[in-house]
Amino acid sequence: MDQKTSPRPLPRAQFLAERALATLNRFLHIEAVSGIVLLAAAAIALIWANSAFADSYHDFWHMPFSVGFGDFVFSQSLHFWINDGLMTVFFLVVGMEIRREIHEGALSKLDQAMLPVAAAAGGVVVPALIYLALNIDPARAHGWAVPTATDIAFAVGVLALLGRSIPGNIRVFLLALAIIDDVIAVLIIAFFYSGGLDPSGFMIAALGVLMVVALQRIGVGSAYIYILPGAVIWIGMLMTGAHPTLAGVVLGLMTPVWSTPMREHPVEVVSRIAEELRSRDAVSARDAHRLAQPLRQLRLAQREMLPPVVRVQTALHPWVAYGVMPLFALANAGVNLGGVDLFADGAQLVLFGVALALVAGKPIGVVAATWLMVQTGWCRLPPGVTWGGIVLVGMLAGIGFTMSIFIAMLAFADDNLLSAAKLGVLAGSTIAALIGLGWGFLYARRRLKSPL
Secondary structure (H helix, E strand, O other), rough: OOOOOOOOHHHHHHHHHHHHHHHHHHOOOOOHHHHHHHHHHHHHHHHHHHOOOOOHHHHHHHOEEEEEEEEEEEEEEEEEEHHHHHHHHHHHHHHHHHHHHHOOOOOOOOOHHHHHHHHHHHHHHHHHHHHHOOOOHHHHOOOOOOOHHOOOOHHHHHHHHOOHHHHEEEEEEEHHHHHHHHHHHHHHHHHOOOOOOHHHHHHHHHHHHHOOOOOOOOHHHHHHHHHHHHHHHHHHHHHHHOOHHHHHHHHHHHOOOOOOOOOOHHHHHHHHHHHHHHHHOHHHHOOOOHHHHHHHHHHHHHHOOOHHHHHHHHHHHHHHHHHHHHHHHHHHHOOHHHHHOOOOOHHHHHHHHHHHHHHHHHHHHHHHHHHHHHHOOOOOOOOOHHHHHHHHHHHEEEEEEEHHHHHHHHOOOOHHHHHHHHHHHHHHHHHHHHHHHHHHHHHHHHHHHOOO
């Protein structure tokens, strides 16, 4: 017999808690908010590093943190665990974003991908050339890739501040460009900023990849099971001399874009078990033994409603946006302004080269490459996107924060040059964001007056 129950009122405390959690969940998925949190973390780092407690800033992040089992102990600084450990999760999300775009997004079709690919390439080449023009000395020239990256969270966050007056296709174009930019940045790190590679490490990384493939072949869909092979890939990458965070990209690119095959469609499983539970007395009797099997099937069906690449990326997004990236900014953006000698070793040219390349090089490269592709007839601008919108995308692409600082730490061994490069990234990204925001408001106002 069907049992129809009407909703029961909840205790007021529980009702208020549910509303608060729902509001918080919506808040955490607003892209502009994550950019603000990232900016706040960078500001706190700068203030901390230039306050009376500056020594505690550096001492804290270089405090040793050990992981051990038995006689084996692996000890590294907190700075290492954030930059080489937690940032692997950031790169995992990047890898999954690339995987999704290749499967069903802007990179799924050649004719759709050509324009953002060309724009991203222009936004890498021109800033690199501007930087190299000012820094021909080999020690400084090694930082040529610092101003070539785009920070997705910041760029999309600034665009979100402009509201719905900006056409949706501009956001799609910016996202595609930033993702392709990330692909190029990953390749740059792998080929130009990895030391002498140890072949034995590749064997261990390959073992981890084989473990992932084997688990996927036998239909293991739980993301937690893949932590072990992911750790094996990370250790292998660390041993090779390549940056271990590349393990996240490898694992992200291997994440399936289809759900694990089931004998029934997940929606049908949910519907069938719901009907079965309605007709049983196990629910009212709260018989855990009789409910265990149908509840397990329900959890499995719920998990397979979305493909792993979507499910895992969605689950990790708040942790990366509000945990990993702010921690990275807090640990790396703290440049002691009094401790930087801009007149030593060409540090001033490094700072100016990075800032100029981000503020001017990025928009010039993006707009010029896009114009060339359109003028030659190889591509067309997306519907609703004008040249004013392309200029806006180019300006926002100059926000290089997270990835630029990351590459700077790989490029410079000299602390003074590294600090100068970080200052250039902070200054250039801030100026690019402000200019982009200003142009965006003008562009939106112009569109309201003349929509076409």
